[in-house]
Amino acid sequence: MSVKDKVCVVTGGSRGIGLEICRRLVADGAKVALIGTREETAQNAVKELGATADQVKGYALNVADGTAVGEVFTQILSDFGQVDVLVNNAGITRDTLMMRMKEEDWDLVMAVNLKGAFNCTKAVMRPMMKLRKGRIINISSVVGLTGNAGQANYAASKAGLIGFTKSSAKELSSRNITVNAVAPGYIATEMTDAVSDAAREAFLSNIPLGRAGEAKEVAAMIAFLASDESAYITGQTFNVDGGLVMQ
Amino acid sequence: MSSTADKVIEVICEKLSVTADQCLPEAKFIDDLGADSLDTVELVMELEEQFNVTIPDEVSENILTVGDAIKFVEENA
Helix, strand or coil: CCCCCCEEEEECCCCHHHHHHHHHHHHCCCEEEEEECCHHHHHHHHHHHCCCCCCEEEEECCCCCHHHHHHHHHHHHHHHCCCCEEEECCCCCCCCCHHHCCHHHHHHHHHHHHHHHHHHHHHHHHHHHHHCCEEEEEECCCHHHHCCCCCHHHHHHHHHHHHHHHHHHHHHHHHCEEEEEEEECCECCHHHHCCCHHHHHHHHHCCCCCCCECHHHHHHHHHHHHCHHHCCCCCCEEEECCCCCCC | CCHHHHHHHHHHHHHHCCCHHHCCCCCECCCCCCCCHHHHHHHHHHHHHHHCCCCCHHHHCCCCEHHHHHHHHHHHC
16 A cells, blocks of 8 residues: 655645644655645654655645635646646635634635645646646545534535535546545544533544544555555545444 | 748648548548547647747637647747
């Protein structure tokens, strides 16, 4: 199962699941373009990975900004020569019950989580079509399948990513580009640390495997989907959730 | 044939992996030159770049043959 020397772009790579994905891809010998919101956090994450400058480079980018996405991906293509794998992982939450949710809360989450994936996918489409191969992996969430009180915006964006995954899989299949989604369940990260204790306990008690997941357990699925071995899989959503949602 | 036409045909040959003698004016991209819908989108985008023109969607829908492409570029580039 190899991603050796493949050029992988990971958005939201400076922390949480994204950083773990970068760590795994680097360990497997991939070249990684790590995208973070801020220059400083992106460069710190690159340092933490401890790889050579040839193998990992950091970029600051707001994925919701289509023009900026175009510029940064042009830079990535010039730095690495091509893009083999795109992991649309950047995501934010603005949790609150809908009664209190502001229009800005909705718009911001949609812009980063859903439009960000669209912007980045558009940026790699043509280079991947030219290569006649590619892997695009969208990080969704089990709440995109189940819904979650207090996360109307986040759940809608993550459900949207699944429809987006299926549509892009169909559009790009003739060019040997596969597009899949991964839906993590309750994974221990800074994002889930922000959840209240009561909500966390309620969540954990519903997980058949009886524990929170680790980010590296999600990264293992990404490493597989990024590899040549996943060639016959496209348009699918894979839950990495300890059995929380069984379809 | 104009030099613009030659250049358009060059782009078509490269994008669709066909030869210049297949690029008759009436040759249809999809039916005659083996293109699929993505190829035609790529071709239109390539023509836009090469000739520095903008081809609106409603116009590009009607560029179906080699002759259509040459005519559009000659009239708009």
